[in-house]
Amino acid sequence: MMGLVFTELLESAERRYGLEAVDATLARVETSTDGSYTAVARYDHRELLRIVVGLSKETGEELGTIVQHFATDLLDTLLQRPEATTAAEASGTFELLEQLEPTIHASVRTLHPAAAPPRFDCAREPDGSLRVVYRSHRCLADFAAAMIRASVARFGERISIERRLIEAEDGERHEFRLSLDEES
Numbered sequence: 137m138m139g140l141v142f143t144e145l146l147e148s149a150e151r152r153y154g155l156e157a158v159d160a161t162l163a164r165v166e167t168s169t170d171g172s173y174t175a176v177a178r179y180d181h182r183e184l185l186r187i188v189v190g191l192s193k194e195t196g197e198e199l200g201t202i203v204q205h206f207a208t209d210l211l212d213t214l215l216q217r218p219e220a221t222t223a224a225e226a227s228g229t230f231e232l233l234e235q236l237e238p239t240i241h242a243s244v245r246t247l248h249p250a251a252a253p254p255r256f257d258c259a260r261e262p263d264g265s266l267r268v269v270y271r272s273h274r275c276l277a278d279f280a281a282a283m284i285r286a287s288v289a290r291f292g293e294r295i296s297i298e299r300r301l302i303e304a305e306d307g308e309r310h311e312f313r314l315s316l317d318e319e320s
C-alpha cells in the first residue's frame with residue numbers, strides 16, 4: 137500500500153493522541169522501516185493494521201474509533217489531491233462513491249502504476265438506494281466502511297448503511313447498501 141496512507145495515519149494519530157503516544161506505539165510494533173515512511177514508497181498493508189492495533193493498546197482508545205478518526209482525516213487529505221479534482225463537484229456521498237471507480241481511483245492507478253486501490257462498483261437501485269460492492273485483495277472492508285461514514289459526515293447527510301458479505305469463487309466482496317433517511 138502507498139506510503140502516503142502510512143504517513144497520513146501517523147500524522148492523524150499525532151494530532152489526536154500526541155507525539156509521545158505515536159513514538160511509544162512505533163517502539164512496540166514490528167515495522168519494516170523502524171517507523172519512518174515515505175509517501176511514494178510501498179509497504180505491506182498488514183503493517184498498517186499492526187500500527188492501528190498498537191495505537192489502540194497504547195492509548196486505550198477503541199479500535200473502531202481509531203479507524204474512524206483515521207478515515208475522517210485521510211478522506212480530508214485525499215480530497216485535496218490532484219487525483220480527486222472531479223470529486224470537488226460531488227454533491228454528496230452517492231456521487232463521490234460513483235466517481236471512485238471511473239475517475240478517482242482510476243487516476244490513482246494511472247499516476248501511480250504500482251498502486252492497487254480497491255474496486256467499488258456502484259448501482260442505483262429502484263428504491264433510490266445505492267448499492268456499492270467493495271472488492272480488494274487486502275480485504276479492508278472495515279476501513280472502507282469507515283471511509284464511507286466519513287463521507288456521510290462530511291456532507292452532513294443522514295444515510296443508513298447496511299453491509300453484507302458475498303462469498304464468490306474468486307474471493308470475498310462486501311456489499312454496502314446506502315439509503316437516504318426519510319426525513320433528510
Ligand code: HEM
Pocket residue numbers: 137138139140141211214215217219220223232233236240241244250251252253254272273274275276277279280283284287
Ligand atoms: C468515500 C471515498 C473513498 C473510499 C470509500 C475509499 C476507499 C479506499 C480503501 C478502502 C482503500 C484501502 C485499500 C484497499 O482496500 O485495498 C483506499 C486506498 C486508496 N485510496 Fe481511496 N477511497 C476514497 C476516496 C479516495 C480519494 C478522494 C482519493 C484521492 C486521491 C483516494 C486515493 C486512494 C489511494 C492513493 C489509496 C492507496 C492505494 C494503494 O496503496 O494501492 N481515495 N481507498
